[in-house]
Amino acid sequence: MHLLHHGTLATLGTIKTTFQLTSVLDVLLDTDTSVGSGNYNPELDDPEYCNASSTALYELTMLSRHYHPTVRKMAMHIARGVPASGEGSLPPEIGKLTSHELYDQFDSTQMVFNPVIPVPKQVEPKMKKGRHQFINSDFKLYWKSIIRSGEAALKEKSGLKDPPGYNFYNALVNN
Incomplete structure (x- = not known):
């Protein structure tokens, strides 16, 4: 949540690849806390006893409202279970990129936003200066x-x- 959009895309790319390679991780998309043997405790030193199967990827909900359109697409893609085709699948130009390629392609350190931000439409102001509107x-x-x-x-x-x-x-x- 504290990364810029290119770092977030690289992280989501790693999560997407991990989901594609390991089908057991689908449990992370389920928000039901009764699955598993207790509550998730990230403070335990031994990962075997922290009940990692009792957690969920709640961050995907917030990332589905991210300011960057590609982050929104990637978060929704993962939230829908990383489908290969159909609704929720990624466009091929994004879906085939690795985490490193996502990080490099969407890096904005050169002051270039990918995809390009559209020019806002010219809107006529609703009320001109010096005019008063009265309800009564x-x-x-x-x-x-x-x-x-x-x-x-x-x-x-x-x-x-x-x-x-x-x-x-x-x-x-x-x-």
Whole structure:
């Protein structure tokens, strides 16, 4: 969980190869804790007595939501039992790579992301600057009346006339 995506892919590649070579490891995909002879205890020094058959690969759930699309594919491939074909199988260009090749091919130290990140679409902003939206139309009318009365009071007090094209409301909102 604390690796970059290329390290995670290399680790998942090792797990995939191990699953392909050893059918006994399918127990790790089962989340039922009643299988085995007790609870998994990783702190024991002797691996024979730590009940490794009572653990599960819970990390695959989190990796299936990873930011990198290839890590997501590989995690789902392993979670489905490493199928050779059909639903859940990997594309041949990824499935045939070894752990070392996965690490090298998806390494981002050269500032190149594999696969290439698509350019985001240009989206028109929903609300332009200076526009107000009111939930209650009565409040909008009340607010406009306050602005108009403030404009009139300011004109009376100053005795000045507005230059042509001057709008007090727009000047207030845009400043």
